[in-house]
Amino acid sequence: MTTHRTSKRRLAAGTAVVLAAMLTATACGGSDTKKDEGKAGASGFNAGIGKVSNASDKKGGELKFVATQEADSWDPQRGYYGFMWDFARYYTRQLVSFKPAPGGESTELVPDLAAGKAEISDGGKTYKYTLKDNVSWEDGSPVTAQDIKYGIERTWAQDVISGGPVYLMQVLDPKTEYKGPYKDESADKLGLKAIETPDAKTIIFKLPQPNGDFEQMLAMPAASPVKQDKDTAAKYGLKPFSNGPYKIDSYEPNKSMKLSRNDKWKPESDTIRKALPDSISVTFMANADDMDKRLMNGEFDLDLNATGIGQAARATALKDHKANLDNGQTGFIRYAVFPQTVAPFDNIECRKAVIYAADHKSLQTARGGPQAGGDIAPNMLPLGIKGSDGKYDPYEVLKNDGKPNVEKAKEALKACGKPEGFKTTIAVRNNKPVEVATAVSLQNALKQVGIDAQVDQFDGAQTSGIIGSPKVVKEKGYGIIIMGWGADFPTGQGFSQPLVDGRFILQSGNNNFSELNDPAINGLFDQAIAETDPAKAGDIYKQMNQKVSEAAVYLPFVYDKTITWRSTRLTNAYTSDAYNGRYDYASLGVLK
Amino acid sequence: MLAYLIRRFFAVIVMLLVITLVTFGIFFLFPKMIGTDPALYFVGKQSDPAAIEGIRQKMGLDDPILVQFGKFVVGLVAGRTYANGSDVTQCAAPCFGYSFKTEQEVWPLLTDWLPVTLSLAAGAVVLWVIGGVATGVISALKRGTVLDRSAMGIALAGVSLPIYFTGMLAIALFSDQLGWFGRPEASFAADPGSWFNGMILPWISLAFLYAAMYARLTRATMLEVLNEDYIRTARAKGLTEPVVIGKHAMRSTMTPILTVLGLDLGALMGGAVLTEYTFSLHGLGYSAVRAISDHDLPVILGITLISAFFVVAANLVVDLLYAVIDPRVRLS
Numbered sequence: 010m011t012t013h014r015t016s017k018r019r020l021a022a023g024t025a026v027v028l029a030a031m032l033t034a035t036a037c038g039g040s041d042t043k044k045d046e047g048k049a050g051a052s053g054f055n056a057g058i059g060k061v062s063n064a065s066d067k068k069g070g071e072l073k074f075v076a077t078q079e080a081d082s083w084d085p086q087r088g089y090y091g092f093m094w095d096f097a098r099y100y101t102r103q104l105v106s107f108k109p110a111p112g113g114e115s116t117e118l119v120p121d122l123a124a125g126k127a128e129i130s131d132g133g134k135t136y137k138y139t140l141k142d143n144v145s146w147e148d149g150s151p152v153t154a155q156d157i158k159y160g161i162e163r164t165w166a167q168d169v170i171s172g173g174p175v176y177l178m179q180v181l182d183p184k185t186e187y188k189g190p191y192k193d194e195s196a197d198k199l200g201l202k203a204i205e206t207p208d209a210k211t212i213i214f215k216l217p218q219p220n221g222d223f224e225q226m227l228a229m230p231a232a233s234p235v236k237q238d239k240d241t242a243a244k245y246g247l248k249p250f251s252n253g254p255y256k257i258d259s260y261e262p263n264k265s266m267k268l269s270r271n272d273k274w275k276p277e278s279d280t281i282r283k284a285l286p287d288s289i290s291v292t293f294m295a296n297a298d299d300m301d302k303r304l305m306n307g308e309f310d311l312d313l314n315a316t317g318i319g320q321a322a323r324a325t326a327l328k329d330h331k332a333n334l335d336n337g338q339t340g341f342i343r344y345a346v347f348p349q350t351v352a353p354f355d356n357i358e359c360r361k362a363v364i365y366a367a368d369h370k371s372l373q374t375a376r377g378g379p380q381a382g383g384d385i386a387p388n389m390l391p392l393g394i395k396g397s398d399g400k401y402d403p404y405e406v407l408k409n410d411g412k413p414n415v416e417k418a419k420e421a422l423k424a425c426g427k428p429e430g431f432k433t434t435i436a437v438r439n440n441k442p443v444e445v446a447t448a449v450s451l452q453n454a455l456k457q458v459g460i461d462a463q464v465d466q467f468d469g470a471q472t473s474g475i476i477g478s479p480k481v482v483k484e485k486g487y488g489i490i491i492m493g494w495g496a497d498f499p500t501g502q503g504f505s506q507p508l509v510d511g512r513f514i515l516q517s518g519n520n521n522f523s524e525l526n527d528p529a530i531n532g533l534f535d536q537a538i539a540e541t542d543p544a545k546a547g548d549i550y551k552q553m554n555q556k557v558s559e560a561a562v563y564l565p566f567v568y569d570k571t572i573t574w575r576s577t578r579l580t581n582a583y584t585s586d587a588y589n590g591r592y593d594y595a596s597l598g599v600l601k
Numbered sequence: 602m603l604a605y606l607i608r609r610f611f612a613v614i615v616m617l618l619v620i621t622l623v624t625f626g627i628f629f630l631f632p633k634m635i636g637t638d639p640a641l642y643f644v645g646k647q648s649d650p651a652a653i654e655g656i657r658q659k660m661g662l663d664d665p666i667l668v669q670f671g672k673f674v675v676g677l678v679a680g681r682t683y684a685n686g687s688d689v690t691q692c693a694a695p696c697f698g699y700s701f702k703t704e705q706e707v708w709p710l711l712t713d714w715l716p717v718t719l720s721l722a723a724g725a726v727v728l729w730v731i732g733g734v735a736t737g738v739i740s741a742l743k744r745g746t747v748l749d750r751s752a753m754g755i756a757l758a759g760v761s762l763p764i765y766f767t768g769m770l771a772i773a774l775f776s777d778q779l780g781w782f783g784r785p786e787a788s789f790a791a792d793p794g795s796w797f798n799g800m801i802l803p804w805i806s807l808a809f810l811y812a813a814m815y816a817r818l819t820r821a822t823m824l825e826v827l828n829e830d831y832i833r834t835a836r837a838k839g840l841t842e843p844v845v846i847g848k849h850a851m852r853s854t855m856t857p858i859l860t861v862l863g864l865d866l867g868a869l870m871g872g873a874v875l876t877e878y879t880f881s882l883h884g885l886g887y888s889a890v891r892a893i894s895d896h897d898l899p900v901i902l903g904i905t906l907i908s909a910f911f912v913v914a915a916n917l918v919v920d921l922l923y924a925v926i927d928p929r930v931r932l933s
Contacts (some may be wrong), residue, residue: 168655294881
């Protein structure tokens, strides 16, 4: 979950400054009535954080999204970008989905297509759902248990339906024995043994191992139904068949998308989606600076990608339109990680030396400061996740107000047997200017204690083959890797397991860059995953997080934040932890 | 003349084939040589081995590069089928490839983007040729005056300011502040009036850059021509100044301008990248940038080929036009 907050802004800093000045100048013109209107009705800074801004049940109007980045796919089984998951709820439903509520409350799962939450039996290995009576496709036919099973099965056809998350595949069929519906020899193409559909209303999942987060995986678009005779395989993303409140009228990739009401959707069957606007449009444009301006002009309602207002427009927005802004957590952590296969990072003291020597304040500034960058993170579990503790500060980063602790760094260097420092390489994606800035900040701070770090910018589009390959990391001598990470689903398993569980070390596409493989940590994951009570699982994740900190393989920078635009026209706007701090799109409405 | 045309036509075909081969090599051979797998570009975020293998089979990435190239060229003429077992994707002729990112054939995309780029280039070229040449001629005739100096000063600014800056400034001033022009969003078919209104700023921004260059070029050439003997002769035999300038001097001045214009136009057909980006015009240039950042190789390849075609074609047209403008040039 590292690429979907991709920002396309690669402007030279100079241009940004000039533009910022220009924007400020034009905003001060005073003749722009549109802007004044915008100011008058806006509900206030952070009005959409933790509460609902402009609550209303008023229907009608067109909700206008704008975006600079296209989704990886609008096919429910192929999309992996966070904004796609949020938007997909307009045209697709799942057995369960996230509660339409602000902030942390949104991570609670509520029934969607299912009449109630799962009946769990067999020690957490069987999940049974009964479907609601009045759920239907856009052609009026009912959504059946078989449709859900078929939709989920599509993920198995990785050679055709690539790109989406594969959690359900890993949990339901760990050995990948099923070959996917397109190679399925049974007449109904429903050959996956782990899912049973005794009738059109009942669906039963049989897990080989219990997994307390299984319902979280069923809340992903990847668990959406797909009607077999409407499945266009790889091309399904160009026009997914709707079972939600809106259907796709037109879509031209990278250009525009238009949705209108699906009159076969029955409001009484859906407690999650308010379906307020009559129509929804998405405009894709190239110029991110112009996009920010047009948001401020009131031409669009919000940024679909929610990457936050760009550097050029940020000052103007904060000065003149503060009431239209929300400055919330994204659930991401930005960090540096130390591969233990690269000397001297096999020695914990050398790793500690880097953590102590880092200037956390400067790293925060490089990320954009406390507002656009985020709060300094003292550990590796984001605040919205059960078990996190923003005050757990093992390396006294907060206590020191983010300043480097040169004394302790030098002590650690001595203990590591390198009192004069050492040479190493910082690997950073070349397509993320902000990450490059943090690499330079770290490089400068390390110089103060004698650590000579070279910054190596690698092809950011090739992460899985470069830093995702432990062999390449070792060969290139990447002692420090700079990355960011957000959870696919908001639990300790969803966030931390790919990063720190030794059984998740992969030869390609690896995310456990430090190659941490501590049986105690792995065991804690097993315990937490088997636990069906989220609060108890949270306690276990808390211990896991402490053990990760003690291993000193991560240097967290910030709990990521963005500054997002909320137009004055928007009603029911609130940010949702379940969707990485984006607005809950399914609840939004507009004033006409 | 006919023999010349046939010869040139074949040269164009060969040139395009060579360009195709080189471009194809860059996109599909280079990644292999440096150890990255082109298949990785097409599988999205979750790079499951089955997904990578599926796309490799479908695109025939395991074939030798010349076989891949051969299939591509055949596809241009006869269409193509991408198949991996039962998973079959058809690409109708002329098949310029298939984007596995957006699951679309490349040729319809190119024909969708081309009119946008053409309309941008066409409007801008009219503006900059009229504006640039007129400014250049006037500057040359009024050499050393305030008029000349200020025109050339503006021209210098036009050449040196990046279009991202002038474009954004134009938007801020004429669109957001004064509200005279909209942004280029309406299509010509849907609403010609607002299409025209929206295209004015992109046209002006792009034309400003080129007009500046053309003004300087015209001025320099015109000054040179005015010193020629035949101009003195024309004046000596009592021709009026408009005839001397308009008929005799302009003809020689236009030759280098036409050369540059042909090449510029050819290059612009491949997309005015920065202008399209600044104004979010969905033409070839913007699509090329997007395709590059998405590593959408078939789309990049398609745009490269169509741009190359226009540059080569523009060169041919310029050569042919020489004979029309300058009787001294004979095509043989």
